[in-house]
Amino acid sequence: METNCIFCAIINQQIPATILYQDENFLAFSDIHPLAPVHILIIPKTHFASLDHVPADQSAMLGELLVCAQKVARQQNLAEKGYRLMINTGKDGGQTVPHLHIHLLGGKPNLPIQVG
Numbered sequence: 001m002e003t004n005c006i007f008c009a010i011i012n013q014q015i016p017a018t019i020l021y022q023d024e025n026f027l028a029f030s031d032i033h034p035l036a037p038v039h040i041l042i043i044p045k046t047h048f049a050s051l052d053h054v055p056a057d058q059s060a061m062l063g064e065l066l067v068c069a070q071k072v073a074r075q076q077n078l079a080e081k082g083y084r085l086m087i088n089t090g091k092d093g094g095q096t097v098p099h100l101h102i103h104l105l106g107g108k109p110n111l112p113i114q115v116g
Contacts, residue, residue, distance in 0.1 A: 002047045007099035011045050021075065025061070026068040028104070037107025038076050038083070042069050048100040051089045069102050078106035 002008050009015040011027055020040055021028035031039040044065060048054045054062060066085075073083045083106035088094040105111045 005047060005099050007043050007097055007101065008047055021072045026065060028072045036105040036111050038078060038105065040072055040104040042072060042102040042104055044100055049098045050095055051087050051100055054100065065102065069104055072104055076106065084111045
């Protein structure tokens with residue numbers, strides 16, 4: 001865990017969040033600034049600053065992260081109509097929190113292309 005990471009603080013229950021899903025490796029919670037009717041952040045409990053910082057030997061974790069996103073989307077009843085998954089990487093990619101995370105957006109058509 002990183003000491004200055006807000007998402008690590010959420011994992012450690014130092015900062016409150018609306019937790020929607022949790023297992024041994026991942027955590028999903030509501031975004032505090034939603035850009036869609038459903039806007040959930042899905043994070044690994046292991047700290048990686050961004051997708052670009054995930055070592056190649058962690059490729060299975062990346063697949064599990066996507067499966068976790070699928071589970072959360074199904075729990076939120078988004079699978080039938082559809083949803084968007086986004087991973088922003090680095091400053092120019094729009095990443096605002098330096099912890100790998102997926103934005104799960106749903107609940108309306110024509111969801112935003114760019115999220116922070």
